[in-house]
Amino acid sequence: MAQKAGPALTAAPHIPVLLAPIMAAISPVSGVWLDGTFGAGGYSRALLDAGAARVLAVDRDPDVFLRAERWAAQYGERLLMIAGEFGQLDLLAAQHGQSPLDGIVLDIGVSSMQIDQAERGFSFVQDGPLDMRMSQSGTSAADIVNTASETTLADILYQYGEERASRRIARKIVLTRKNAPITTTAALSGLIESCLPRPKPGQVHPATRSFQALRIAVNDELKQLVDGLVAAERALRPGGxxxxxxxxxxxxxxxxxxxxxxxxxGPRGNRFSPEFEVEVPRFERLTRKAIGPSEEEMNENPRARSAKLRMARRLDAPAGNVDAVDLGLPKIALMVVS
Ligand SMILES: C[S@@+](CC[C@H](N)C(=O)[O-])C[C@H]1O[C@@H](n2cnc3c(N)ncnc32)[C@H](O)[C@@H]1O
Structure with missing residues (x-):
């Protein structure tokens, strides 16, 4: 049987985003931390170097652990690499006997390495198979593009990508796939370009919003985020x-x-709407406003431009139930897309 090729190790390394403000807020670091989005390991290494006794490094992309082999050994058993989803981080920590946790970091989204590898199918700049699966298993972007109904496709493009031409693009996808399935990033990108006006200088590539939307759908990213936050409430010790x-x-x-x-x-009542029942606080906010990158970080790493950091400290009250829709999870995220 043919061996699966390992990850192309030549792709540009991923520069950790907003690491400085995180480390400034949490130092000195101690105890057991979980990095739910290991990627190139930038956060995990910083936590270990700053004194964490142990880091559980979770990622759903198995390639990231192959890349880390070059440097991970220096941390010995202090770095525990776990293939899995951060939506289940409480279970993963418990399975490895590391519960409760002293801290959790999540750096949501794709890494530069994933985007730069054409064969992963995240990029409209380089042609590759229409894949976009971080975990390299399950429903691919091609599966969704070639089988979802026109309405579902339009909803995905609009709700996850804020693409105003969502209906036009969905209609063209459905017409095109009647002749032959759409299987490459170049084919999809070309189709989207044909539905939109040519971009003016300084505007993003016409396929940007649709590719983002499909990636979010393929990886069920928003549901994972909600599950990860809820799991963090269960997994952190008081003070974590x-x-x-x-x-x-x-x-x-x-x-x-x-x-x-x-x-x-949360929102308090006023004379037009009744007072919300105030839940027992489970967290204390550490960031009232989201923290963004400094000028310097934006110059060094343009990818950091839109990044936002929010932090909170776990309080004593036991974990409770959370309504995902109240948190702003689009309804489409609760449907099984295939
Ligand atoms: C932006 S990168 C993280 C970069 C990392 N902080 C670093 O410094 O190198 C995001 C990583 O999270 C992973 N990821 C995204 N969603 C995930 C999920 N739900 N569960 C586990 N890993 C996930 C991706 O595969 C990717 O490797």
């Missing part, structure tokens, strides 16, 4: 820290609402 970095407004809204609601800072 949660730090989450997001890259677009849908994600940041979920994190903001979660921290607000769980710290008892």
């Amino acid at each position: 820290i949660l730090a989450v970095v997001t890259f677009h407004s849908l994600e940041d809204r979920i994190v903001k609402r979660f921290i607000q609601a769980r710290s008892g800072a």
Whole structure:
């Protein structure tokens, strides 16, 4: 049987985003931390170097652990690499006998390595198979593009990508796939370009929003985020820290609402609407406003431009139930897309 090729190790390394403000807020570091989005290991290494006794390094992409082999040995058993989803981080920590946790960091989204590898199918700049699966298993972007109904496709493009031409693009996808399935990133990108006006200088590539939307759908990213936040509430010890970095407004809204609601800072009643029952606070907010990158970081790493960091500290109250829709999870995320 043919061997699967390992990850192309030549892709540009991933530069950790907003690491400085996270480390400034949590240092000195001690105890057991979980890095739910290991990637190139930037956060995990920083935590270990700053004194964490152990880091559970979770990622759903098995390639990241192959890349880390070059440097991980220096940390011995202090670095425990776990293939899995951060939506289940409480179970993963418990399975490895590391519960409760002293801290959790999440740096949501794709890594530069994933985007730069054409064969992973995340990029409209380089042609590759229409894949986009971080975990390299399950439903691919091609599966969704070639089988979802026109309405579902339009909803995905609009709700996850804020693509105003969502209906036009969905209609063209359905017409095109009647002749032959759409199987490459170049084919899909070309189709999207044909539905939209040519971009003016300085505007993003016409396929940007649709590719983002499909990637979010393929990897069920927003549901994972909600599950990860809820799991963090269950997994952290009182006093434990949660730090989450997001890259677009849908994600940041979920994190903001979660921290607000769980710290008892949700909307209060007024004379037009009744007072909300104030939940027992489970977290204390450490960031009232999201922290963004400094000028210097933006110059060094343009990818950091839209990043936002929010942090909270776990309080004593036992974990409770959270309504995902109240947190701003689009309804489409609750449907099984295939
Ligand atoms: C932005 S990168 C993280 C980079 C990392 N902080 C670093 O410094 O190198 C995001 C990583 O999270 C992983 N990921 C995304 N969603 C995930 C999920 N739900 N569960 C586990 N890993 C996930 C991706 O595969 C990717 O490797």
